[in-house]
Amino acid sequence: MAIRLDQSEADFEQRFVALLSAKREVSEDVDATVRAILADIRARGDAAVLEYTARFDRLPLTAEKLRVSEAEFEDAALAVEDKTLAALTLARDRIRAHHARQKPVDDRYVDALGVELGSRWTAIEAVGLYVPGGTASYPSSVLMNAVPAKVAGVDRVVMVVPSPDGIINPLVLVAAKLAGVDELYRIGGAQAIGALAYGTKSIPPVYKIVGPGNAYVAAAKRQVFGTVGIDMIAGPSEVLVIADGDNDPDWIAADLLAQAEHDTAAQSILITDDAGFATAVEAAVERQLKTLPRGETAAASWRDYGAVILVASLADAVPLANRIAPEHLEIAVADAGPYLEGVRNAGAIFIGRSTPEVIGDYVGGSNHVLPTARSARFSSGLSVLDFMKRTSLLKTGPEQLRALGPAAITLAEAEGLGAHARSVAIRLNL
Amino acid sequence: MAIRLDQSEADFEQRFVALLSAKREVSEDVDATVRAILADIRARGDAAVLEYTARFDRLPLTAEKLRVSEAEFEDAALAVEDKTLAALTLARDRIRAHHARQKPVDDRYVDALGVELGSRWTAIEAVGLYVPGGTASYPSSVLMNAVPAKVAGVDRVVMVVPSPDGIINPLVLVAAKLAGVDELYRIGGAQAIGALAYGTKSIPPVYKIVGPGNAYVAAAKRQVFGTVGIDMIAGPSEVLVIADGDNDPDWIAADLLAQAEHDTAAQSILITDDAGFATAVEAAVERQLKTLPRGETAAASWRDYGAVILVASLADAVPLANRIAPEHLEIAVADAGPYLEGVRNAGAIFIGRSTPEVIGDYVGGSNHVLPTARSARFSSGLSVLDFMKRTSLLKTGPEQLRALGPAAITLAEAEGLGAHARSVAIRLNL
Incomplete structure (x- = not known):
């Protein structure tokens, strides 16, 4: 039972x-282990990758077998039901259409002085996508990471997925193919992050690495940051549901449990102005838990981190939501407008009673990689911008330099930077 | 003398x-020291901040004196020459005008199925700006960090600057006032980062911290990342100049030295197709070094990290530039167009013979906080977007849920997430 x-x-x-500051993750100190693995990959390349893969994934490989072959992709496609393939294709198309709208527009202009300025966006040339193995190997996450990269125009989208005992989820291969992944290697852990960051003979390096992973992967991403770019370090999933008493308690209970089943460290919170409804939801949660395949996980999450918050008026939910800064926010009321306006900190907002967060996980079109652990206060979900970078452009002709140069010289001198001042002055014969 | x-x-x-992979920074291992300071700030707040400030900055303070007062801002304004104030104001206005164009536009639309989607941008509520003390205390950097934050709409821009022995550069105070900084505290080091991240009684916390600092500040930013957002960790400055033989060697030498004077670890590289010009530039560098106030620093940088690269044709410079991915790129030719098109990896490009990079440092209008150490391959200079975050919006009515729900259920089931499937199915009476 969640707290009230x-x-x-x-x-x-x-x-x-206390609820806000509850630590939901035990941080394992794997830094030293990861540092040694990364140094070894850097020094020995493929040989080290193969050794760690044999040891950790019980998978003896040769360098030639690191990459998943076209034949394997074809076999995987045969292993997937038509209905599932159609659903993945629908998801891919909707994600692509939504993310295409995020492509930034270059800006070039000439100001009143005649100075030419601009911002030019270009895609990162090569990006690595880490996909966890085993039960956390989600084809939907492959789409959510790889499709925006291809929409951005990344030339090489390189995916890695560990294949313990040689097993890869065929759905992951199919999703990779649908998303346009260019290369796929059957490796995981810190050794995969090292191979992507430093490159090996068989795996050319990438410039940025995205995607979730376990403590070793997260530590490796932090350590290679600088050599390559990384995305955020994802924490356990969360939902905040703001709901009035006119909702079906079973619908809301199902939404709370959809987060809770992810992980015992996931968090589901309900804010309502109706004490009777709160009690009905709590009862529905207990009832539904009994018939849930991942009921044990969901029950632990709900018991340890779940919360039901009663407010006098739903308007009071808005400032609380901003303090929680949830990854996912459902506003389950007839008219969400007034609440929507006030919410500033949330990764994604699901509006109205008929928008369960799960639609956004799969087929809504928006991205399901979203800021966790209150980081929606300062960061955003994954987007096309994460796979691009901006170069600023500046051009002054002799006339503009005469107009702006003296001020630059004044500031350079004020900062004690004589060569800065000279590089302008010398062009003005000063 | 630089290498050729x-x-x-x-x-x-x-x-x-070898040039690309040269390490220009010795990374000091200050992690343990910083960890202890941060823990102490978190536990004891103001008292710890005051203790470290007394110890490291030789500045005994009380909590009431941490914040710089209005009277001090007024005194600083009186200490600054009119000419300097005018130059700072010009810079502020140009930075503001350029960055105003970066404000993202919200996107709301309804797709063919009737699904409502959107992306909504909001400013981060509170941002901390670290400004180094002493000789690296640059008023231009205050403008470059704070103006975009205010353009973004950040409510609280909180600046910290150490004040060793009680001394603060009045130009820094004037720049802070011009930029619209809301609060300024005379503290620095890891203790200032801790105060900003965790908050103290006198210093309310912020959600993101930007700005350069020494090894302690950089380590502290890495350690508080997650609790707050951070910007990139800036390395020593760099310029790559692509120049043909028609340039005045003295102009190009001055540009190379303008980077070199920043830091002995700065890097200046010239690529040219004219061996005689290269020799003339090398000679001009030696000549100019003799009369440079920061000549010793510049000479060390040029000797240890400078390079002159001869190519057969300037077109060959473009792929080299993309591999170097310089923070600053000057293209000093009559028609930069063909080269400009091919450059993909650069923080900022300065076009033509009359655009010394220094104009961009101060009064061009674009930002001078740019990706160093080859990170222009995957990251961008500071912009308004760094002070905002995006929330995605999704709304499906009952009809859209009927259209998309079955595919979501299929994918949830394929991923083994029963509660996910249920939260959709229950709304469709499935």
């Missing part, structure tokens, strides 16, 4: 702060 | 790779 908080009670602020 | 490489020689590739 009531904003009208005296200890609410204290309990709410 | 010639693309026509047999060992060119090997020497070019």
Whole structure:
């Protein structure tokens, strides 16, 4: 059973702060192990990759077998049901259409002085995508990471996925093919991150690495940051549902459990102004837990991190939502407009009673890689911009240099930078 | 004297790779020291901030004196020459005008199925700006960091600057005021990063921290990443100049030295197709070094990291530039067009013979906080987007849910996520 908080009670602020600051992840200290693996990959390349893969994934390979072949992609396609393939294709198309709208537009202009300025966007040339193995090997995540990269115009989208005992989920291969992944290697862990960052004889390096992974992968990404770019370090998933008493308690309970089943460290929170409805949702959660395949995980998450918050009026939910800064926010009311306006910190907002967050996980079109652990206060979900970079352009002719140069010289001198001043002055014969 | 490489020689590739991979920074291991300081700030707040400031900056303060007062801002304004104030104001206005064009536009649309989608941008509520003390305390950097934050709409721009022995550069205070900085605290080092990230009684926390600093500041930013957002970790500055033989060697030498004077670890590279011009530039560098206030620094940078690269044709400079991925790129030719098109990896490009990079440092309008150490391959200079975040919006009505729901259920089931499937199915009476 989740905890219950009531904003009208005296200890609410204290309990709410405790909820906000609850650590949901034990951080394993794997830095030293990862550092050694990365150094070894850097020094020995393929040989080290093969050794770690044999040891950790129980998979003896040769350099030639690192890359997944076309024949394997074809076999995987045969192993997937038509219905599933159609659903993946629908998801791919909708993700592509939505993300195409995110492509930034270059800006070139001439200002009143005649100075030419501009911002030019270009795609990153090569990007690595880490996909976890085993049960966390989600084809939907392959689409969510790879499709925006291809929309951005990345030339080489290079995917890695560990294949313990030689097993890869065929759905992951099919999703990779649908998304346009250019190269796929059957490796994982810190050794895969090292291979992507430094390159080996068989695996040319990439410039940025995205995608979720376990503690070793996360530590490796932090350590190669600088050599390559990385995306955010994803934490366990979260949902905040703001709901009035006119919702079906079973619908809302199902939404809370959809997050909770991800991970025992996931978090589901309900804010409502209706105490009776809150009780009905709590009861529905308990009922539904009994028939859930991943009921044990969901029950632990709901028990340890779930929360039901009672407010006097739903308007009071908005400032609380901004403090929680949830990865996912459902606003399950008839008219979400007034609440929507006030929410500033949320990764994604799902509007109205008929938009379960799960639609956004798969086929809505927007990205399901979203900021966790309150980081929606300062960061955004994955987008096409994460696969591009901006170069600024500046051109002054002799006339513009005469207009702006003296101020630049003044500032350079004020900062004690004589060569800065000279590089302008020498062009003005000063 | 810088090294000379010639693309026509047999060992060119090997020497070019060595140039690319030269480590220009000794990374100090200050992680443990920083970890202890951060933990102490978190535990004891103001008291710890005051203690470290007394110890490291030799500045005994009380909590009430941490914040710079209005009277101090007024005194600083009186200490600054009119000419300098005018130059700073010009820079502020031009930076503001350029960055205003970067403000992203929200996107709301309804697709063919009737699904409502959108991306909504909002400013980060509170941002911290670290400004180094002493000789690296540049008023231009205050403008380059704070103006985009205010253009983005950040409510609280909180600046920290260490004040060793009580001394703050009045230009920094004036720049902070011009840029619209909301709060300024006279603290620095890891303790200032801790105060910004965790907050103290006197210093409310921020959600993101930007700005350059020494090894302690950089380590502290890495450690608080997650609790708050951070910008990139800036390395020593770099310029690549592509120049034909029709340039004045003294102009190009001055540009190379303008980078070199920043830091002994800065890097200046010239690529030209004219061996005689290369020699003339090398001679001009030696000549100019003799009369440079920061000549010793510039000489060390040029000697240790400078390079002159000869190519058969300037077109060959473009792929080399993309591999170098310089922070600053000057294209000093009569018609830069053909080269400009081919450059993909550069923080900022300065076009033509009359656009010294220094104009971009101060009054061009574009940002001078740019990706260093080859990171222009995967990242961009500072912009308004760094102070905003995007929330995605999704709304399906009952009809859209009927259209998309079955595919979502199929994918949820394929991924083994039963509660995900249920949260859609329950709304469709499936």
